[in-house]
Amino acid sequence: MTITHRAELLNLIAYSNSYRTYLEIGVRNPQSTYNRICCDQKTGVDPAPQMPCTYMMTSDEFFNTVQPHLSVRYDLVFIDGLHEAHQVYQDTENALANLSSNGTIVLHDCNPTQKEHQTTKRKPGQKHWTGDTWKAFALLRMTRPDLEMFTVNADWGLGVIRLGKQKVFPTSMPIDEMDYDFLCNNRLELMNLIECENVNKSLLRASRSTFFNTLIYRMRGTTGVLGRASKRIGQYMKRK
Numbered sequence: 001m002t003i004t005h006r007a008e009l010l011n012l013i014a015y016s017n018s019y020r021t022y023l024e025i026g027v028r029n030p031q032s033t034y035n036r037i038c039c040d041q042k043t044g045v046d047p048a049p050q051m052p053c054t055y056m057m058t059s060d061e062f063f064n065t066v067q068p069h070l071s072v073r074y075d076l077v078f079i080d081g082l083h084e085a086h087q088v089y090q091d092t093e094n095a096l097a098n099l100s101s102n103g104t105i106v107l108h109d110c111n112p113t114q115k116e117h118q119t120t121k122r123k124p125g126q127k128h129w130t131g132d133t134w135k136a137f138a139l140l141r142m143t144r145p146d147l148e149m150f151t152v153n154a155d156w157g158l159g160v161i162r163l164g165k166q167k168v169f170p171t172s173m174p175i176d177e178m179d180y181d182f183l184c185n186n187r188l189e190l191m192n193l194i195e196c197e198n199v200n201k202s203l204l205r206a207s208r209s210t211f212f213n214t215l216i217y218r219m220r221g222t223t224g225v226l227g228r229a230s231k232r233i234g235q236y237m238k239r240k
């Protein structure tokens, strides 16, 4: 399988999970990605898009003032707004808080291949630039065993995040101490980098793990047969 544009991965994820609700943080030109996503109910957030989108405001304003009044949970969230690590981390936390239990978050620009591409601010006239989004993904890889995460090596790195489980990256480090050498020395494991031909396998494993975790979560606290079954499934998933 080849993936040349983020919309292809987003649609593959939407299609294989029968997703209905889509949120895009940072739309710019909707023709590029937003309009191409096949979901029934779509929401776009951008303070300065090239064409009008659903909410013309920053992601923080959206999550703090609008989202609390909406009853929707998102199946698929694409985070491609302000490419500064702390903001991307905040957007991801907010997306997780409003994600459906079987939902998926995708972060754009998680795999810069040159040091000068991943500066926090874009330099005037700079053609290739990813911001330091990768640091937000890396922090979650270090600190969140309750997530399933991998980065598809396509379109500057598409970071996929779902509820599930992962073996966290063993070193913990604040965002402000991460540098490009750290990424280069640990890229495969830190970003859990996979090639396009392995995408289907990883998506399948991720949805299986999310399914079992949701099941265990729902059954936890129940007594009798259900409680015992959830304990067994939990032990089985830990062994895998």
Ligand SMILES: C[S@@+](CC[C@H](N)C(=O)[O-])C[C@H]1O[C@@H](n2cnc3c(N)ncnc32)[C@H](O)[C@@H]1O
Pocket: 006, 024, 025, 026, 027, 028, 029, 032, 033, 034, 045, 046, 047, 048, 049, 050, 057, 058, 059, 060, 080, 081, 082
């Ligand atoms: C890289 S572009 C988005 C590209 C688009 N998602 C695509 O696939 O073509 C980044 C967009 O994020 C928007 N943006 C900047 N700061 C933002 C914020 N705090 N919240 C949401 N969007 C923001 C910018 O206005 C810009 O349009």
